[in-house]
Amino acid sequence: MGHRNGPETAAGALAQASVTVACDRRxxxxxxxxxxxxxxxxxxxxxxxxxxxxxxxxxxxxxxxxxxxxxxxxFPQRVRVGEGWLESRSLLRERRVRTDLLVSVRCLDGVSQRLVLRDAFGGRVEIDPQVLVNNPDLWYRLEEDTQKSAALGSLLCGATALRRLAQRIDRENALTVFKVSGLE
The missing domain is CATH 1.10.287 (Helix Hairpins)
Structure with missing residues (x-):
């Protein structure tokens, strides 16, 4: 029989879902x-x-x-990114945004920098950009989905903020590689 609805199928789906979710390691x-x-x-x-x-x-x-x-x-926010979504959890609330249907991405400067993501359904998430700098796997997943948003034409503003953030992350990753390899 080609149709299976047992625990093996559910466990396999859960394992597959956990592989594509990136979490803040720190x-x-x-x-x-x-x-x-x-x-x-x-x-x-x-x-x-x-x-x-x-x-x-x-x-x-x-x-x-x-x-x-x-x-x-x-108490820090817990940031998780999966295919097509980004989630931020604090003690009192959970916010989720569709990253494959982003409308805007803004970087707010001030005492603490914040990255504000808005999707086509009205979802809004604010995260610290340092979380993305510290976790390249989160950034990779988010960048892939923002490129999908741009290709679909839903990302109306935020290309400059994303480019600056990408440059910052690339610079930090290069410095880390130089430090680890002893080429400071």
Whole structure:
């Protein structure tokens, strides 16, 4: 019988889907860093309060609040890219955009750079461009899909931003290769 609907088919489809999805490799380390910085802040606040002789359990609970707020501020977005989509997850929300049907790509400069992607269905995702610099596989997948968007004619603005980002990623990758090979 040529038709199969068993667990082997589902497992094969899942394995195939996981192969085409690229994730931010540094995300777990960034989460660990945000936990570590928050714990250090809490420890310092408690130590200072204890050293001054004014520590109480209520004050200890009060010092827990800034540590939690620091964790929330530092918690990184988890960026994943698959064929035709890009997803960004934070603690409270998940946003997804169709990268094969992008309408615009903008790079916002300021205190922290942001790359804003918009698709034809109104989806909008903001990510840190450094995530793409640190993960060439994410960039490769995104670049392939933006080229599809441009070929379809849906990408109306953003060619300049993508070109600048591509140059930045190429420069960073070349510097990494030179450092690894000892040709600095």
């Amino acid at each position: 995300w777990a380390g960034d989460v660990y860093s945000s936990i570590r910085y928050s714990a250090v802040l809490l420890a310092l606040l408690l130590l200072i309060d204890w050293g001054s002789g004014s520590f109480t359990p209520w004050r200890g609970a009060l010092w827990f609040v800034p540590a939690v707020l620091l964790f929330l501020v530092l």
